[in-house]
Amino acid sequence: MNFDKELDARGLNCPLPIIKTKKALNDLSSGQVLRVTSTDAGSVKDMEAFAKQTGNELLSSTEEGGDYVFLIRKK
Amino acid sequence: MTQKKMAIIATKGTLDWAYPPLILSSTAAALGYEVQVFCTFYGLSLLRKDLSGIRISPLANPAMPMPVPMPVLVQVLPGMEAMATMMMKNKMKAKGVASLDELRSLCLEADVKFIACQMTVDLFEFKPEEFIDGIEFGGATTFLDFAGSADIQLYI
Numbered sequence: 258m259n260f261d262k263e264l265d266a267r268g269l270n271c272p273l274p275i276i277k278t279k280k281a282l283n284d285l286s287s288g289q290v291l292r293v294t295s296t297d298a299g300s301v302k303d304m305e306a307f308a309k310q311t312g313n314e315l316l317s318s319t320e321e322g323g324d325y326v327f328l329i330r331k332k
Numbered sequence: 333m334t335q336k337k338m339a340i341i342a343t344k345g346t347l348d349w350a351y352p353p354l355i356l357s358s359t360a361a362a363l364g365y366e367v368q369v370f371c372t373f374y375g376l377s378l379l380r381k382d383l384s385g386i387r388i389s390p391l392a393n394p395a396m397p398m399p400v401p402m403p404v405l406v407q408v409l410p411g412m413e414a415m416a417t418m419m420m421k422n423k424m425k426a427k428g429v430a431s432l433d434e435l436r437s438l439c440l441e442a443d444v445k446f447i448a449c450q451m452t453v454d455l456f457e458f459k460p461e462e463f464i465d466g467i468e469f470g471g472a473t474t475f476l477d478f479a480g481s482a483d484i485q486l487y488i
Binding site: 268269270271272273275276278279280296297307310311 | 355358359362363364427428429430438
């Protein structure tokens with residue numbers, strides 16, 4: 258799937274992947290999609306909660322070769 | 333949607349206890365919460381310009397994982413606390429855990445409001461210039477005024 262911006266949060270631990278995701282979304286406009294890559298296993302649940310709390314849509318959450326990959330559409 | 337609020341009282345000044353208030357505040361701010369942290373007693377350490385003095389001690393902390401078993405009589409030796417702190421910081425860095433400085437900067441950037449408890453500032457004879465800029469000084473009433481309408485209130 259296409260995305261408008263990519264964030265590499267690999268190697269970072271809680272809460273940095275979420276905070277950096279929030280910051281990266283600030284640079285996008287409504288409807289645009291951010292791709293986030295993380296190695297923090299906790300970010301799988303956290304990203305769901307982030308989407309729920311902020312209203313940004315978590316389009317997908319997958320695991321690719323040990324990385325967690327998220328696609329988030331900005332509210 | 334009205335903005336959610338979180339109020340925290342931070343009372344501890346060791347490395348392990350310094351993390352929860354800063355992690356929760358920076359994250360809540362990222363989620364759009366309005367956050368206030370009231371720092372009292374040893375929690376004032378979080379507001380000092382220099383955070384490098386914040387340490388962790390294995391002493392009276394039996395849950396702290398140690399690479400080798402260490403009798404209490406060894407833990408009291410000079411330099412053990414500095415060593416434990418250095419080991420913990422190295423471990424944190426290796427695991428990609430943010431430093432206290434980094435988390436605090438994220439909080440300040442996201443408009444988390446820090447309030448230094450005036451009574452304990454006076455008690456410990458701290459000077460205002462020992463603290464970071466942009467904080468407020470207040471008392472219990474200041475905290476309660478905000479906490480009374482907060483969705484989350486934590487005592488850490």
